[in-house]
Amino acid sequence: MALVMHAAKTNKNAFKTLITAEYVGVEVKWAEKFEMGVSNKTPEFLKMNPIGKVPVLETPDGPVFESNAIARYVARMKTDTSLLGSSPIEYGHIEQWIDFSSLEIDTNVLKWLMPRFGYANYVAPVEEAAIAGLKRALGALNTHLASHTFLVGHSVTLADIITTCNLYLGFKVMMTKTFTSEFPHVERYFWTMVNQPNFSKVIGELKQTEAVPPLPSSKKAAQPKETKPKAEPKKEEKKEAPKAETNGDEEEAPKPKPKNPLDLLPPSKMVLDDWKRLYSNTKTNFREVAIKGFWEMFDPEGYSLWFCDYKYNDENMVSFVTMNKVGGFLQRMDLARKYAFGKMLIIGNEPPFKVKGLWLFRGPEIPKFVMDECYDMELYEWTKVDLSDEAQKERVNQMIEDFEPFEGETLLDAKCFK
Numbered sequence: 016m017a018l019v020m021h022a023a024k025t026n027k028n029a030f031k032t033l034i035t036a037e038y039v040g041v042e043v044k045w046a047e048k049f050e051m052g053v054s055n056k057t058p059e060f061l062k063m064n065p066i067g068k069v070p071v072l073e074t075p076d077g078p079v080f081e082s083n084a085i086a087r088y089v090a091r092m093k094t095d096t097s098l099l100g101s102s103p104i105e106y107g108h109i110e111q112w113i114d115f116s117s118l119e120i121d122t123n124v125l126k127w128l129m130p131r132f133g134y135a136n137y138v139a140p141v142e143e144a145a146i147a148g149l150k151r152a153l154g155a156l157n158t159h160l161a162s163h164t165f166l167v168g169h170s171v172t173l174a175d176i177i178t179t180c181n182l183y184l185g186f187k188v189m190m191t192k193t194f195t196s197e198f199p200h201v202e203r204y205f206w207t208m209v210n211q212p213n214f215s216k217v218i219g220e221l222k223q224t225e226a227v228p229p230l231p232s233s234k235k236a237a238q239p240k241e242t243k244p245k246a247e248p249k250k251e252e253k254k255e256a257p258k259a260e261t262n263g264d265e266e267e268a269p270k271p272k273p274k275n276p277l278d279l280l281p282p283s284k285m286v287l288d289d290w291k292r293l294y295s296n297t298k299t300n301f302r303e304v305a306i307k308g309f310w311e312m313f314d315p316e317g318y319s320l321w322f323c324d325y326k327y328n329d330e331n332m333v334s335f336v337t338m339n340k341v342g343g344f345l346q347r348m349d350l351a352r353k354y355a356f357g358k359m360l361i362i363g364n365e366p367p368f369k370v371k372g373l374w375l376f377r378g379p380e381i382p383k384f385v386m387d388e389c390y391d392m393e394l395y396e397w398t399k400v401d402l403s404d405e406a407q408k409e410r411v412n413q414m415i416e417d418f419e420p421f422e423g424e425t426l427l428d429a430k431c432f433k
């Protein structure tokens with residue numbers, strides 16, 4: 016039996032698990048015909064979660080409720096995942112941020128949100144305290160993120176997944192640009208996370224709210240309705256939120272994404288996707304087919320080739336940590352998918368392992384946005400391939416085809432970015 020998620024398809028608490036499942040490669044299906052307030056009140060559902068709340072994950076070994084617990088369960092389905100860190104202290108920090116974002120961020124967002132969607136009484140000092148608590152938490156998060164790309168370590172962990180989902184509700188319905196601009200590192204972090212393919216596949220497109228929803232007209236007790244999802248305001252309600260109650264703040268609409276300067280380069284005869292396809296589809300006679308094809312396609316005007324050499328190879332003492340490090344780098348290069356192809360070799364059969372790579376980039380230089388946005392870049396020494404040097408071209412060939420022994424050593428692993 017597959018894993019089945021019981022929740023509305025817009026539930027950010029369910030997203031925590033769906034995103035985790037994307038990272039670990041586990042299939043989770045949405046329950047068929049789930050209707051909030053109806054499906055979660057049936058006797059069968061109450062057997063899975065006695066308080067009738069969602070999300071609930073149905074597994075072959077029984078149900079699990081509480082969204083963070085469900086996400087942890089799915090993360091642990093793969094033993095080799097980096098989502099839970101690689102040491103006890105990393106794990107401790109992951110749990111720390113999970114609790115922090117649930118108790119200090121989510122709780123305050125909900126306290127602020129509920130009365131404005133008519134699910135709780137509006138009491139001004141309670142709202143003030145919720146906003147103050149939220150700002151205090153975001154301030155601390157902002158400070159941490161000023162010097163960290165990820166909450167823990169150097170790649171996405173469960174802490175990032177859960178924190179981003181908790182921030183998601185805030186950005187979507189309560190926190191305008193004026194509110195969040197006080198926390199620029201949180202903004203940068205949040206938009207980077209939601210644009211990671213494994214996140215955006217689940218979350219879809221997201222637009223930051225342009226206004227704080229107004230209070231219900233009576234500004235007084237609206238009874239919580241039993242059949243309504245507490246944290247899932249209806250679409251119509253969101254749309255209707257007028258801008259009048261934003262206390263006169265000038266709200267800034269999200270700017271359209273500027274065009275990547277690489278799209279403005281003169282057209283190239285080399286079609287990157289054709290090369291990636293040739294690379295992936297060549298199973299035999301690699302030299303004769305793929306390597307030959309590469310040089311036939313290669314356009315030295317429109318593209319450049321680069322060798323990279325990890326600067327801190329003496330740190331690479333544990334094979335799986337080294338492999339994870341390179342895996343994280345390739346994940347972060349996702350932003351360059353349209354403009355790059357890369358091979359990363361982990362070399363040696365005993366520590367310290369060497370990490371060397373070959374990259375093909377659109378344009379004559381390494382794109383600036385890659386240099387700026389992917390912090391791994393500066394961990395490597397970059398040298399442009401001299402195309403007049405046959406020995407360097409042969410090195411390119413060997414890196415593309417995972418030639419072994421590479422420079423006299425065995426390959427522990429070879430990863431491709433395509």
Ligand SMILES: N[C@@H](CCC(=O)N[C@@H](CS)C(=O)NCC(=O)O)C(=O)O
Pocket residue numbers: 026028055066067068069070080081082083241243244245246247
């Ligand atoms: N701590 C729980 C919160 C669950 C929760 O509040 N679920 C809401 C929807 S997001 C719900 O099911 N409300 C229905 C109700 O209260 O009956 C979790 O993270 O899973």
